[in-house]
Amino acid sequence: MSDNDCIFCKIIKGEIPCFKIYETDKIFCFLDIGPVNKGHALVIPKEHYENLWALPDDLGKEIFKACKTVGKAIVEATKADGLNVIMNNNKAAGQLVFHAHFHLIPRFDNDGHEHWKQQEYPNMDEPAGLAEKISSLIA
Incomplete structure (x- = not known):
């Protein structure tokens, strides 16, 4: 399965060049051409899936293994x-x-990149109700 207009599908097919760093029969990893920091890489499934919810559960183990393997090498x-x-x-x-x-972004002390701003709940009734609502939607 692929999407003919997808830049990542074109990279996997060899239609667009990339700096490949790792590959298995189901996973492809290459350097991001617009890195946050040098060494920023992407781990992608070879088959086209739009997002997390479209990924088959059994592919998760291979993606996680690739993230660990490539991530360690990047560091x-x-x-x-x-x-x-x-x-x-x-x-x-x-x-x-x-x-x-999945983005694998090497981080350095004092690299200047900040994480998103956290906020607080105004009262503890709100997170309690939200946790209950989320839990009820998990089948």
Whole structure:
């Protein structure tokens, strides 16, 4: 399964060049051409799935293994102090390419990148009600 208009599907097919760093029969990893920090890579399934909810559950183990394997190598190669593993799902969350992908971003002490701002609930009734609502939707 692929999407003929998807840039990541074109990369996997070899129609667009990339800096490949890892590949299995189901997973493809390459350097992001617009990195947050040098060494920023993407881990993607070879088959086209739009986001987290479209990914088959059995593919999760292989994606997680690739994130660990490639992430460790990125940290060693770049001498990073840490690593972010991030997946954006849908436009509101910052997804720009609608082919499921995980960002492996090497982080360095004092690299200047900040995490999003946290907020507080105005009272504890709100998170209690929200947790109950979310739990009731899990089948």
